[in-house]
Amino acid sequence: MISRGAIIFRQLFDRSCCGYSYLIGDRSQNIALLIDPVLECVDRDLKLTNELGLELKYVLNTHVHADHITGSGMIKNRLNTKENLKVMSIISESSRAQADICVSDGEVIDCGSIKLTVAYTPGHTNGCMSLIDHLNRRVFTGDTLFIRGCGRTDFQNGSASKLYDSVHSQLFTLPDEYNVFPAHDYNGQSVSTVGEEKKFNPRLTKSKEEFIKIMENLNLDYPKMMDVAVPKNMICGG
Amino acid sequence: MISRGAIIFRQLFDRSCCGYSYLIGDRSQNIALLIDPVLECVDRDLKLTNELGLELKYVLNTHVHADHITGSGMIKNRLNTKENLKVMSIISESSRAQADICVSDGEVIDCGSIKLTVAYTPGHTNGCMSLIDHLNRRVFTGDTLFIRGCGRTDFQNGSASKLYDSVHSQLFTLPDEYNVFPAHDYNGQSVSTVGEEKKFNPRLTKSKEEFIKIMENLNLDYPKMMDVAVPKNMICGG
Numbered sequence: 001m002i003s004r005g006a007i008i009f010r011q012l013f014d015r016s017c018c019g020y021s022y023l024i025g026d027r028s029q030n031i032a033l034l035i036d037p038v039l040e041c042v043d044r045d046l047k048l049t050n051e052l053g054l055e056l057k058y059v060l061n062t063h064v065h066a067d068h069i070t071g072s073g074m075i076k077n078r079l080n081t082k083e084n085l086k087v088m089s090i091i092s093e094s095s096r097a098q099a100d101i102c103v104s105d106g107e108v109i110d111c112g113s114i115k116l117t118v119a120y121t122p123g124h125t126n127g128c129m130s131l132i133d134h135l136n137r138r139v140f141t142g143d144t145l146f147i148r149g150c151g152r153t154d155f156q157n158g159s160a161s162k163l164y165d166s167v168h169s170q171l172f173t174l175p176d177e178y179n180v181f182p183a184h185d186y187n188g189q190s191v192s193t194v195g196e197e198k199k200f201n202p203r204l205t206k207s208k209e210e211f212i213k214i215m216e217n218l219n220l221d222y223p224k225m226m227d228v229a230v231p232k233n234m235i236c237g238g
Numbered sequence: 239m240i241s242r243g244a245i246i247f248r249q250l251f252d253r254s255c256c257g258y259s260y261l262i263g264d265r266s267q268n269i270a271l272l273i274d275p276v277l278e279c280v281d282r283d284l285k286l287t288n289e290l291g292l293e294l295k296y297v298l299n300t301h302v303h304a305d306h307i308t309g310s311g312m313i314k315n316r317l318n319t320k321e322n323l324k325v326m327s328i329i330s331e332s333s334r335a336q337a338d339i340c341v342s343d344g345e346v347i348d349c350g351s352i353k354l355t356v357a358y359t360p361g362h363t364n365g366c367m368s369l370i371d372h373l374n375r376r377v378f379t380g381d382t383l384f385i386r387g388c389g390r391t392d393f394q395n396g397s398a399s400k401l402y403d404s405v406h407s408q409l410f411t412l413p414d415e416y417n418v419f420p421a422h423d424y425n426g427q428s429v430s431t432v433g434e435e436k437k438f439n440p441r442l443t444k445s446k447e448e449f450i451k452i453m454e455n456l457n458l459d460y461p462k463m464m465d466v467a468v469p470k471n472m473i474c475g476g
Contacts, residue, residue: 190251
C-alpha cells in the first residue's frame, strides 16, 4: 500500500497559468476526483492517478476559467467509452455551462469517503463555487479567494460587491483553522488558512466600499487566453 | 490562534529555479526553521513567518546549490544584530561550506517540537544531506531524490554511484508512507512518498549499472547560475 492514510491528497501546479489542480483520492475504495484540471497537464495527472491506483470518478471545475482550457474534456475523452461513462464532469448550475452534473449551493459531492460541500461564491464570475471538505478541514476557493488576494472581477459578469459578500458570508464564516487551497497563486505560496486570510488579506480585510474601489482600479490586461478558453470551458472542455 | 495544529508546515515555490523551500514552525513555542530559502524570496518568506507569529531560529541548506543563491545570508543580515544571533545557518559538515552550525549524519536538529534527523546523502554534490522528520513522517530530500527523478551528478564532485547508494541506503529504507518533499520539481508536483518512488521512479528503480549509464548520458547544459551561486553558497549567502 502506497499511503497509510485513507485520503490521498495532491496539489498539482501548472506553471504557465500559475494554476493549482487538486487530486483527492479515497484509498479504501480507490476512487478519486480532480478539481480544476488543466488541459496541458492531463498526461501528468492521469499518469499519477494511475500510479496511485485510483479511478477518477469526477472532474470538477470551480468555474468557467478564462486563463486556461480545462482538462476535463480530454480526461473524459480518454477514459470514457460510449457504453461506460466512468468519469463525469461537474460545474455549478449558475455557471450555465454544460456538464454531466450541475450542482448548487449546499449540495454535497460524494466520492467514497470524500465529501465536498458546494458553497456558491459568485464574484470573480457569476458561476463560481468553492468546495468545502469539512472532514479534512479544507476549502477549495477557486478564483474567489487567493492567498493574500482574490480573483479579478472585471469580466464574465464579475462583481466586486458579490465577491466581497461571497468571501465574507461563505468563506470567512468557516473555522479559522480550515486550510485554504486556491485555484491560483502567483507568488509561490501553496496554502493558507481562513484565519490568516481574515487577518492578513490586503483586500478582503478592507470595508466593502474600499474593496470595490481597489477592484475598480486594478487596470488589468485582457486575459490572453479568454477568447479561446471561455467557449471551450462553457462545455467543460467538450 | 491561526492554526489548530502544533506544527505549521508551508511549502513555498520559486518559479525561476523551480525550487521548493519549507517553513516549519512549532506553534507551542512560536519558533521555526526554513529549509533551502531562495534569495529572491526572502521578503515573501519573512513576511509569512512574521504573519504566522513565528521567530526563525534556523535557516538550513540541504547542500551548496548551483542554480540559485541561498536566502540564508540575507535572512541572517535582516534579523541578526552583532549582539543577538537570533537566526543560525546550518549546512552539512561534508559540504565544507561555512555556516554557524555544521551537522553530520545521524545528528538531530532540534527546534521546539520539530526534530529533523540528518541523513548524509551524497551524490548530487559531495555534501548533500536529507532531513527526516520522523514525527510527521516526512523527508526533505534536497536534490538527492526528486519526484520521479533525481538531481544531476555531473558537477560539484557529483557521483551517480554515490547518489544511487544514498537513495537506496538512506531514503528507500524509510517507511513507504513517509512523504517525500524535494528541493525542486519541474513538473508541477508537490509531494510524493517513499513507496511511490521505490515503485515508480524511472531512474532509481533501475540497477545501479543502468542508473549510472542514464546519468552519464543526460548531456545537460552547464547551470547558468553556477559560477555566481556556488561561491556565495559556500558561505551560506555570506
